[in-house]
Amino acid sequence: MARFTTVSLVQLFLSATGVFAGLEVDVDDAASVKKAAALVAEDLMSFYTGEIPGILPGPPPDGDYYPWTGGALWAAMLDYRSRTGDTQYDAKISEGLQWQAGPNSDYLAPNWSVSTGNDDQAIWAMAALLAAETGFTESGGDDPKWLTLAQNVFDQQSTEVRRVDNGSCAGGLRWQIYPTNNGYNWVATSSNVAYANLGARLRLQDGENKTQSQLVEDTFDWLETVKLIDSKFNVYDGAQANDCDQINKVQFSYTAAFALEGAAALYNSTTDEKWKALVDGLAQRTIEVFFPDGVATDVACEPDRCTTDATFYKAFLHRSLASTIKLAPHTASLILPVLKTSAAAAAKSCTGGDNERMCGLTWTGSFDNRTGAGSEIGVLSALLSLLPTEKAVASPGSNTSNNETGSKTAPSASSSTIPGNSGAHTTTSSIVLLSGGLLLAGLVLN
Ligand SMILES: *[C@@H]1O[C@H](CO)[C@@H](O)[C@H](O)[C@H]1NC(C)=O
Numbered sequence: 214m215a216r217f218t219t220v221s222l223v224q225l226f227l228s229a230t231g232v233f234a235g236l237e238v239d240v241d242d243a244a245s246v247k248k249a250a251a252l253v254a255e256d257l258m259s260f261y262t263g264e265i266p267g268i269l270p271g272p273p274p275d276g277d278y279y280p281w282t283g284g285a286l287w288a289a290m291l292d293y294r295s296r297t298g299d300t301q302y303d304a305k306i307s308e309g310l311q312w313q314a315g316p317n318s319d320y321l322a323p324n325w326s327v328s329t330g331n332d333d334q335a336i337w338a339m340a341a342l343l344a345a346e347t348g349f350t351e352s353g354g355d356d357p358k359w360l361t362l363a364q365n366v367f368d369q370q371s372t373e374v375r376r377v378d379n380g381s382c383a384g385g386l387r388w389q390i391y392p393t394n395n396g397y398n399w400v401a402t403s404s405n406v407a408y409a410n411l412g413a414r415l416r417l418q419d420g421e422n423k424t425q426s427q428l429v430e431d432t433f434d435w436l437e438t439v440k441l442i443d444s445k446f447n448v449y450d451g452a453q454a455n456d457c458d459q460i461n462k463v464q465f466s467y468t469a470a471f472a473l474e475g476a477a478a479l480y481n482s483t484t485d486e487k488w489k490a491l492v493d494g495l496a497q498r499t500i501e502v503f504f505p506d507g508v509a510t511d512v513a514c515e516p517d518r519c520t521t522d523a524t525f526y527k528a529f530l531h532r533s534l535a536s537t538i539k540l541a542p543h544t545a546s547l548i549l550p551v552l553k554t555s556a557a558a559a560a561k562s563c564t565g566g567d568n569e570r571m572c573g574l575t576w577t578g579s580f581d582n583r584t585g586a587g588s589e590i591g592v593l594s595a596l597l598s599l600l601p602t603e604k605a606v607a608s609p610g611s612n613t614s615n616n617e618t619g620s621k622t623a624p625s626a627s628s629s630t631i632p633g634n635s636g637a638h639t640t641t642s643s644i645v646l647l648s649g650g651l652l653l654a655g656l657v658l659n
C-alpha cells in the first residue's frame with residue numbers, strides 16, 4: 214500500500230545526522246503529548262484514501278481492512294479532535310460517518326452485509342455516539358443526527374430476532390446478524406458488551422430512559438450468569454449459540470474494554486454499588502491481563518500472531534480506560550499510571566518507515582516493523598488517553614442552526630501537566646490461550 218507522508222527537509226537532515234530518532238514525547242507534558250499525537254494522527258490518516266468514503270482500503274480480499282475498522286478510525290479521530298482541538302480532519306470524519314450509515318441510518322450498508330456482525334454495527338454506532346458526546350457538529354441537511362444513528366442500532370440489537378431464543382445461551386446477542394453469515398451460531402461476548410456499552414452511554418445522553426438502563430443491566434447480568442464474564446472479571450471470547458457451557462476462554466483487549474467502559478457508564482447513571490463493584494473488578498482485571506509490566510499488550514496474539522483486525526484492539530483498550538476515568542473518576546489512581554507507562558512505551562515503537570516515525574505493533578522490545586493503520590491507531594489512542602477532553606470543539610464554518618448537541622459535553626479543563634505518577638504496579642497473569650483465536654469477521658466456524 215502506498216503512503217504519502219511528507220518527510221520534511223529538516224527531518225531528512227536530522228535523520229541523516231542521526232539526531233532525529235523517531236517520535237519524541239514527554240508523557241508528563243500535555244503540549245508534548247499533543248504534538249506527538251498530531252504526527253501520529255497524520256500518519257494514521259495516510260492509510261485512509263477516501264476512495265470508498267468512510268473505510269480504510271479493502272475490505273478483504275482486496276485489502277487488509279474490514280469495514281468495521283473505519284468505525285474504529287473515526288472514533289479515534291473524534292477523540293483526537295476533542296482532546297487536542299485540532300479540527301483539520303472534521304470534514305473527513307463527518308463524511309465518513311455519514312457515508313457508511315446506509316439507507317436506513319443504521320450502519321447496515323448493503324455493500325458490507327457479508328462482513329457486518331452485531332459487534333461491527335455497534336462499533337460504528339459507538340463512533341456516532343462519541344460524535345454526539347463530544348459535541349461534534351451535526352452534518353446537517355437530511356443527514357441523520359449522531360445520536361439517532363446510535364439509537365437506531367441499539368434499538369435493532371434489542372430485538373429478539375438478533376438473539377438466541379432457546380438453550381443455555383437464550384437471550385444472548387448473536388455474533389452475526391444474517392443467518393447466512395459464518396458465525397451466526399456463535400454468541401460473541403464482543404457483540405454483547407458492545408451493545409451494553411452503547412446502551413449505557415445512550416442512557417447518559419437521553420436522561421432518564423429506564424428502558425435503556427434495564428436492557429443494559431440485563432445484559433451484564435446475563436454475561437455474568439453464563440460466565441462469559443467470570444467471577445474474577447475475566448472477559449472471555451464467546452460460546453456456540455446452542456451451548457453456553459462450552460466457553461472459548463481466549464481474551465482480547467477490545468472485549469474487556471467495551472465491558473469496562475459500559476459498566477462505568479452504567480455506574481455513572483445509576484450510582485449503584487453493584488455496578489461500582491463491576492467497574493472496579495473489570496478495571497483491575499483488565500490492567501492485570503492486558504498491561505503486563507504496564508504496557509498494553511493483546512496477550513492472546515502478540516507478538517507475532519495478531520491478525521490485521523487484532524492490531525486495532527489496543528486503541529479500544531486505551532480509549533475505554535480513559536473514558537472510564539471520566540465516567541468513574543475514583544478509578545483514576547488505578548488507571549492513570551498504566552496509561553502513562555503504556556503511552557511512553559507505545560511512542561518508543563514509532564521509529565520505522567520512510568519517515569522514521571511509523572509505529573510498531575508490540576510496544577516492548579525493539580521496533581517490530583508491523584506498521585499499519587492498526588499500529589498507528591493504537592499509539593494515537595495511547596497518547597490521547599493522557600489528555601482530557603476539551604470543551605466542545607466547534608468545526609470551522611459549522612452550521613450554527615444545527616448546534617444543540619454541544620451542550621451535552623461534560624467540560625473539563627485542559628491542563629499543561631498530566632496528573633498521576635509512573636511506576637505502574639501490575640501482576641502478570643496466566644490466561645488460557647486457544648489456538649486460532651476468533652476474529653471479528655471472516656472466520657469460518659464449523
Ligand atoms: C457500494 O459499492 C458500489 C460498487 O462498488 C459503489 O459504486 C457504491 O458507491 C458503494 N456504495 C456505498 C454507499 O459505498
Ligand SMILES: *[C@@H]1O[C@H](CO)[C@@H](O)[C@H](O)[C@H]1NC(C)=O
Binds near residue numbers: 354613614615
Ligand atoms: C443547517 O442545519 C439545518 C438543520 O439541520 C439545515 O436545515 C440547514 O440546511 C443547514 N444549513 C447549511 C448551510 O448546511
Ligand SMILES: *[C@@H]1O[C@H](CO)[C@@H](O)[C@H](O)[C@H]1NC(C)=O
Binds near residue numbers: 379380381455
Ligand atoms: C432451539 O430451537 C431450534 C429450532 O426450533 C432447534 O432446532 C434446536 O435444537 C433448539 N436448541 C436447543 C438447545 O434447545
Ligand SMILES: *[C@@H]1O[C@H](CO)[C@@H](O)[C@H](O)[C@H]1NC(C)=O
Binds near residue numbers: 367371419423424425
Ligand atoms: C428509551 O429507550 C428505548 C430502548 O432504546 C427506546 O426504544 C425508546 O424509544 C426510548 N424512549 C424514549 C422516550 O426515548
Ligand SMILES: *[C@@H]1O[C@H](CO)[C@@H](O)[C@H](O)[C@H]1NC(C)=O
Binds near residue numbers: 484539
Ligand atoms: C459521572 O461522570 C461525571 C462526568 O465525568 C463525573 O463528574 C461524576 O463524578 C461521575 N459520577 C460517578 C458516580 O462517578
Ligand SMILES: *[C@@H]1O[C@H](CO)[C@@H](O)[C@H](O)[C@H]1NC(C)=O
Binds near residue numbers: 582
Ligand atoms: C519492514 O516491512 C516493510 C514492508 O512491510 C519491508 O519492505 C521491509 O523490508 C521491512 N524491514 C525489515 C527490516 O524487515
Ligand SMILES: *[C@@H]1O[C@H](CO)[C@@H](O)[C@H](O)[C@H]1NC(C)=O
Binds near residue numbers: 607
Ligand atoms: C453553538 O452555540 C453556542 C451557545 O449558543 C455558541 O456559543 C457557539 O458559538 C455555537 N457554536 C457554533 C459552531 O455555532
